[in-house]
Amino acid sequence: MSIRVIEEKCNGCRLCVRACPFGEISVEEKLAVIGDGCTLCGACVPACKFGAIEIEVERAKKIDLSQYSGVWIVAEQRRGKLQSVTFELLGVGKELAGRRASELSAILMGHRMAAAAGELIAGGADSVYLIDSPEFEHYQDEPYSRVLSRLINKWKPEIVLAGATAIGRSLIPRVAVMVRTGLTADCTGLSIGDDGHLLQTRPAFGGNIMATILTPRHRPQMATVRHKVMKAAPPDPARQGNVINVEVKESDRFTRAKVVDLVEEKEKTVNIAEADLIVSGGRGLQAPENFALLEELALALGGAIGASRAAVDAGWIPYSHQVGQTGKTVQPKLYIACGISGAIQHLVGMQTSDVIVAINKDPYAPIFQVATYGIVGDLFEVIPLLVNKLRRR
Amino acid sequence: MQIIVCIKQVPDTTNIKINPETNTLIREGVECIVNPFDMYAIEEAIRLKERCGGKITALTMGPPQAESALREALSLGVDEAVLISNRAFAGSDTWATSFTLASAIRKIGHYDIILCGKQAIDGDTAQVGPGVAAHLNIPQITFVKKIEEVTDRSIRAERMMEEGFQILESPLPVLLTVVKEINEPRLPSLRGKMKARKADIPVWGPEDIDVGGDQIGLNGSPTYVAKIFAPERKGSGKIFRGDAEEAVDQLIHELRSGKLI
Numbered sequence: 001m002s003i004r005v006i007e008e009k010c011n012g013c014r015l016c017v018r019a020c021p022f023g024e025i026s027v028e029e030k031l032a033v034i035g036d037g038c039t040l041c042g043a044c045v046p047a048c049k050f051g052a053i054e055i056e057v058e059r060a061k062k063i064d065l066s067q068y069s070g071v072w073i074v075a076e077q078r079r080g081k082l083q084s085v086t087f088e089l090l091g092v093g094k095e096l097a098g099r100r101a102s103e104l105s106a107i108l109m110g111h112r113m114a115a116a117a118g119e120l121i122a123g124g125a126d127s128v129y130l131i132d133s134p135e136f137e138h139y140q141d142e143p144y145s146r147v148l149s150r151l152i153n154k155w156k157p158e159i160v161l162a163g164a165t166a167i168g169r170s171l172i173p174r175v176a177v178m179v180r181t182g183l184t185a186d187c188t189g190l191s192i193g194d195d196g197h198l199l200q201t202r203p204a205f206g207g208n209i210m211a212t213i214l215t216p217r218h219r220p221q222m223a224t225v226r227h228k229v230m231k232a233a234p235p236d237p238a239r240q241g242n243v244i245n246v247e248v249k250e251s252d253r254f255t256r257a258k259v260v261d262l263v264e265e266k267e268k269t270v271n272i273a274e275a276d277l278i279v280s281g282g283r284g285l286q287a288p289e290n291f292a293l294l295e296e297l298a299l300a301l302g303g304a305i306g307a308s309r310a311a312v313d314a315g316w317i318p319y320s321h322q323v324g325q326t327g328k329t330v331q332p333k334l335y336i337a338c339g340i341s342g343a344i345q346h347l348v349g350m351q352t353s354d355v356i357v358a359i360n361k362d363p364y365a366p367i368f369q370v371a372t373y374g375i376v377g378d379l380f381e382v383i384p385l386l387v388n389k390l391r392r393r
Numbered sequence: 394m395q396i397i398v399c400i401k402q403v404p405d406t407t408n409i410k411i412n413p414e415t416n417t418l419i420r421e422g423v424e425c426i427v428n429p430f431d432m433y434a435i436e437e438a439i440r441l442k443e444r445c446g447g448k449i450t451a452l453t454m455g456p457p458q459a460e461s462a463l464r465e466a467l468s469l470g471v472d473e474a475v476l477i478s479n480r481a482f483a484g485s486d487t488w489a490t491s492f493t494l495a496s497a498i499r500k501i502g503h504y505d506i507i508l509c510g511k512q513a514i515d516g517d518t519a520q521v522g523p524g525v526a527a528h529l530n531i532p533q534i535t536f537v538k539k540i541e542e543v544t545d546r547s548i549r550a551e552r553m554m555e556e557g558f559q560i561l562e563s564p565l566p567v568l569l570t571v572v573k574e575i576n577e578p579r580l581p582s583l584r585g586k587m588k589a590r591k592a593d594i595p596v597w598g599p600e601d602i603d604v605g606g607d608q609i610g611l612n613g614s615p616t617y618v619a620k621i622f623a624p625e626r627k628g629s630g631k632i633f634r635g636d637a638e639e640a641v642d643q644l645i646h647e648l649r650s651g652k653l654i
């Protein structure tokens with residue numbers, strides 16, 4: 001497999017140079033030259049009006065795609081409680097199954113989970129594969145990945161989705177390797193293309209670009225899905241479905257890495273990744289005590305507190321509040337950035353929020369480029385005004 | 394203790410810009426750095442070696458210029474480095490990348506702990522680490538924020554979860570992916586830099602690690618990038634200047650009519 005410029009056809013017109021997302025093509029002496037960093041993404045091939053670029057792919061042996069049908073979602077439970085991302089997966093899974101005229105199933109692993117199986121059916125599942133055994137009470141990579149791979153190989157679903165959570169992002173990559181198929185991480189958009197393939201859209205390069213990814217020759221098509229992007233369907237307790245009890249074999253229980261303890265840090269770590277409204281502060285707050293201002297605003301609005309790395313590094317607020325590349329990725333309905341300049345490392349953690357408000361005294365601060373609404377002004381004047389007016393309503 | 398660190402060279406996202414006309418990345422003049430999460434993996438490898446002795450090998454798959462990432466690792470205290478590089482590896486997705494890395498690790502032979510970063514900041518997938526563990530059929534502990542204990546047979550580590558952390562124990566060999574909280578990376582020493590400059594870095598191609606055909610590069614990759622485009626910018630939003638009181642009123646009005654508050 002390789003990429004090749006057909007010299008007789010290339011006239012050095014540079015169309016490919018402009019089309020290359022990676023800046024890896026240059027024109028030397030009227031001939032396109034492909035750089036070593038070429039990822040074979042293929043963007044240049046259709047861009048060339050002269051058919052001068054060719055990517056040869058020796059097609060791997062064909063898998064009979066028609067053997068595969070049905071949409072599966074991997075239900076996530078913690079301490080026996082189904083996580084909200086599971087219902088979002090059911091919501092999007094139902095849509096995809098509808099488009100493929102197939103069924104939606106949920107895979108549920110845990111201990112004493114019969115009631116949860118009912119919740120999954122109410123949430124949209126046509127059937128639930130239930131793996132119910134003490135060894136499956138807590139998530140463990142090896143038993144979970146072994147059982148899920150076996151079920152996939154046996155039942156051949158066309159699509160398998162899981163949450164892009166700590167659990168999902170540990171389990172699913174292992175399974176994708178075991179069943180030898182493609183996996184797209186952290187999707188924010190899923191749809192079915194005209195040819196029946198799953199179109200998986202996700203941010204890359206820290207949210208600077210979006211990519212739509214296909215798994216054309218392998219099945220199942222697997223993806224992890226970002227939390228709070230898909231819509232859960234309202235539960236319907238009258239829905240009927242069947243629960244398939246999966247037999248747990250002795251060998252399924254085997255694990256080398258063992259969970260020996262779970263430590264919850266609820267009080268300490270407000271999980272800002274879950275919040276619908278975040279008020280965030282940066283270096284512009286000037287001192288730790290000024291976070292009290294933000295807290296008032298957060299209280300008036302019923303939101304959580306976020307921070308830039310500058311504020312965290314200054315020790316004004318704990319790291320668990322940090323938003324950005326080395327902090328958390330958040331996606332609330334409303335994100336209010338106060339005294340934050342909007343460095344790219346901060347933006348990548350919050351720019352997919354539905355609505356962004358920026359309060360900054362520097363009209364040229366980059367945060368205004370991603371803001372839906374902005375106030376150019378001194379936060380020490382603006383925030384108290386906001387708090388007062390919000391309280392008065 | 395034989396330690397392997399997988400590192401990736403990535404463009405520094407600080408400087409990435411999108412060409413608004415073509416919706417493509419402008420890479421000109423963009424510096425390449427060692428993936429920041431991999432710097433924590435390198436640091437943790439060095440700390441493990443300081444505790445238990447042994448040897449650290451850094452591994453990267455990438456274009457020839459990725460060699461500089463390996464030299465940076467060597468300057469920090471890594472003992473040996475291997476570059477996996479060949480046009481045949483181009484276009485690898487996470488399946489093919491983890492397969493290739495796992496094959497190289499098998500060739501290295503003896504390994505007790507494999508360290509990866511949590512994720513690479515270009516692809517942001519976090520899939521390669523668990524993928525390597527699956528190919529090698531060894532246990533994994535992802536998102537490690539602390540290694541509590543390590544012996545020549547086993548390890549005990551804390552895995553970061555959304556609501557707190559899990560404590561896991563695993564026999565060796567094991568693969569760990571590490572998060573930022575695990576340590577504070579050191580700077581290279583002058584001696585380290587000298588050593589790194591002179592070090593020999595072997596380059597392995599497909600024959601060297603016995604791979605090929607439909608397992609590597611674009612052919613070996615089940616996924617295929619169909620389209621790349623710029624995200625919708627929220628920007629050119631409404632910016633209120635001037636009188637603060639007026640601005641605040643307008644903002645509240647907008648947020649209320651959007652049913653956001």
Ligand SMILES: Cc1cc2nc3c(=O)[nH]c(=O)nc-3n(C[C@H](O)[C@H](O)[C@H](O)COP(=O)(O)OP(=O)(O)OC[C@H]3O[C@@H](n4cnc5c(N)ncnc54)[C@H](O)[C@@H]3O)c2cc1C
Pocket residue numbers: 281282283284285307308309310311322323324325326327328338339340341342343344345346349359360361362365377378379380429
């Ligand atoms: C590898 C790497 C990873 C990083 N990861 C992250 C990350 O995860 N998250 C993150 O946030 N950063 C991260 N950073 C740091 C990032 O580059 C910026 O340094 C940081 O985001 C700046 O924080 P800030 O906006 O609070 O501070 P500044 O850039 O100093 O901005 C302060 C802003 O406040 C405004 N201001 C000051 N006073 C007032 C006032 N009275 N009223 C109104 N506005 C005022 C100023 O105009 C200015 O725009 C990372 C950097 C690197 C190199």
Ligand SMILES: Nc1ncnc2c1ncn2[C@@H]1O[C@H](COP(=O)(O)O)[C@@H](O)[C@H]1O
Pocket residue numbers: 399400401428430431434452453454455487490494508509510511512513514516517518519520521522
């Ligand atoms: N080409 C590569 N060479 C070496 N290590 C890699 C490569 N790609 C990914 N890794 C490792 O896998 C981790 C996760 O990467 P990713 O799955 O791409 O987000 C990185 O932090 C590296 O430790």
